[in-house]
Amino acid sequence: MRSSTPSNPAGRTGAAPVLGIDLGTSGVKALLLDGERVLGTAHAPLSVSRPHPGWSEQEPEDWWAATCACLDALVAEHPTALRAVRAIGLAGHMHGATLVDADGEVLRPCILWDDGRSAPQCALLEAAVPALRAITGNAAMPGFTAPKLLWIRQHEPDLFARMHRVLLPKAWLRWRLCGEAIEDMSDASGTLWLDVARRRWSGELLAACGLDESRMPRLVEGTMPAGELRAPWVKRWGFERTPIVAGGAGDNAAGAVALGAVNPGDAFLSLGTSGVLWATTAHHAPAPERGVHAFCHAVPQTWHQMGVLLSAAASLSWWAACTGRDEQSLLAELPAQADGPAPCWFLPYLSGERTPHNDASVRGAFLHLSAGTTRPQMTQAVLEGVAHAFRDARDALAGAGTHIAIADLIGGGARSSLWCDLLASMLDISLRRIDDASHGPALGAARLAQVALTGRSDFPRPHATRVFEPRPALVRRYDEAHAGWSQLYSLVRRAPGPLPVFNASDSVP
Incomplete structure (x- = not known):
């Protein structure tokens, strides 16, 4: 403690x-x-x-x-x-x-x-x-x-x-x-x-x-x-x-309350262990066939939609554990900005996926590796794989009638400016990195306590330290890349079960 x-x-x-x-x-x-x-x-x-x-x-x-x-x-x-x-x-x-x-x-x-x-x-x-x-x-x-x-x-x-x-x-x-x-x-x-x-x-x-x-x-x-x-x-x-x-x-x-995202049209992207793309709505606006969550908000007569990723920043943590390095040292091997997609792919389905696939059994994968693939390229592919999954969530919300032009950006993964920058271009939206979003749901819970105590319902918006804008050239390249990435789910969704385990004494035909 x-x-x-x-x-x-x-x-x-x-x-x-x-x-x-x-x-x-x-x-x-x-x-x-x-x-x-x-x-x-x-x-x-x-x-x-x-x-x-x-x-x-x-x-x-x-x-x-x-x-x-x-x-x-x-x-x-x-x-x-x-x-x-x-x-x-x-x-x-x-x-x-x-x-x-x-x-x-x-x-x-x-x-x-x-x-x-x-x-x-x-x-x-x-x-x-x-x-x-x-x-x-x-x-x-x-x-x-x-x-x-x-x-x-x-x-x-x-x-x-x-x-x-x-x-x-x-x-x-x-x-x-x-x-x-x-x-x-x-x-x-x-x-x-x-x-x-x-x-x-x-x-x-x-x-x-x-x-x-x-x-x-x-x-x-x-x-x-x-x-x-x-x-x-x-x-x-x-x-x-x-x-x-x-x-x-x-x-x-509660995180939305902390951000002041209580009015219809407010949106945020949470790049935490899991990932959330949130939009506040005036009405209940379901789209279950797209894997969109449509829930009540914590404030009366208000609802929201969410696209949910089960492994967002958790994907980078997993990759760091696999390489025996910490996340910051992996990110330090990358340039300050991406100038184009990595030459390999990553699917971040380490624990299954919700939006848009609703598939608990699908698992993640690296694809298109070669003898020349490097660790930094694979790290960039992990960041991009999560960003591609957020794009799937963005498209699912758009299919439900919710179009996001600007969103607040929170979560531990948002500390990486590279990740924020490529997310803005992958999603083609402006992202406001929040000044101090570390308090998150605990702050939202405290603000709800204030309302319950006083009856006042003002939810201040926090300051942004930086706004990441889409870069048109990178938007085009990620548009093309996503067309290919989005087809990869069909390759892994029906993958065979666990591989057989052989003892050292077993003969292999």
């Missing part, structure tokens, strides 16, 4: 400090906010268990321990400000299935958003409810929560029978903090149990999974009060008054 205090925070002071807590896959982050002034942050890491290929799980008790560590750190460094906190906002990674029994005990590790085991159950669910896509605005994908419950019902029937309630990760954390089962609209949109246009649970979809509304948390808007901190925690951290807890948001919606 580590904490930090900004060296030169600026901004007005609000009526009372608020706290944002982001339950991320790799760690919990807590952020203390006073008006527009970030007073301090704390972070505690988390690990992911992968007991079988394609599986991804976490222990909810680890989430709680990390949350406690973060608040302990903040109260140690900022005791006066933390004790004055009047509201807490929550953000969290989406889609996870957390099963609890009637006593509130967790029945099994949470199955996470990038777990691919429930692909067969997706087909079963769509067959059982032909109107699923019309109700949810989304195709059934293994990442969503409902197929996970079908997998548990089939493979772990004893646990399914003992289940009293199923909660998303953020809702489980709220339950520990408040003792109430409550969820916001944006996070609930990723379950495949929400009627997204009407912003309410769908009885038909719940019944298809052997559930009803009694097993689900109460729904609220992300800007609404949604519980109060329980007395033991008020005492533990010394709050002067019992803080309210805001509805909060799923991680991407």
Whole structure:
């Protein structure tokens, strides 16, 4: 666990400090906010268990321990400000299935958003409810929560029978903090149990999974009060008054709030571990046949569309691990700007893909290698492969009627100016690299807490340090390259299964 205090925070002071807590896959982050002034942050890491290929799980008790560590750190460094906190906002990674029994005990590790085991159950669910896509605005994908419950019902029937309630990760954390089962609209949109246009649970979809509304948390808007901190925690951290807890948001919606992307037409590109191309919309605008996610936003009567990549900056991390080098040294081998496509291809489907393919089983690949292929060329191909996948997402959103001309750019991968530059030309849009997007969903959660506390709903836009514009000559070259790259999915989507493993003593015919 580590904490930090900004060296030169600026901004007005609000009526009372608020706290944002982001339950991320790799760690919990807590952020203390006073008006527009970030007073301090704390972070505690988390690990992911992968007991079988394609599986991804976490222990909810680890989430709680990390949350406690973060608040302990903040109260140690900022005791006066933390004790004055009047509201807490929550953000969290989406889609996870957390099963609890009637006593509130967790029945099994949470199955996470990038777990691919429930692909067969997706087909079963769509067959059982032909109107699923019309109700949810989304195709059934293994990442969503409902197929996970079908997998548990089939493979772990004893646990399914003992289940009293199923909660998303953020809702489980709220339950520990408040003792109430409550969820916001944006996070609930990723379950495949929400009627997204009407912003309410769908009885038909719940019944298809052997559930009803009694097993689900109460729904609220992300800007609404949604519980109060329980007395033991008020005492533990010394709050002067019992803080309210805001509805909060799923991680991407919370990130959008942090960016002020709450009005129709606002857009951002997140170049994080996974990748997101986001567009805020005034209405529910589904395009499930294109692999577009159409969810509720965390602010009332607002929705959004997303194109989602499962491996964005994670692709560069994987390549760095393969080469035995760190990411920065790999990037240092490349020029400041690309003057054309790399001579080889990379497909970033290391964990399957969502937009536009909705294919949990497809895997990544390098193609068109030669004896003269160099490591820097392969590194550039990795950057371009992710950019090509974002272009697929851009085209999917355009097919759904959303055309993006400018977008904010956030995420760890955005630190590479080369990557930002080639993304702008690959997508043919202007990209605003944000001044300080490191606070992300934790800041968005804190801003939602401010709204729940004060009723004010102003969401400031952050400053951009640099704008990357498309370069016409490179746009043309990437247009031509993408026409070829987009055909490569068909080569790998039906690739054979794992290669046979030979012992050293085996004879090879």
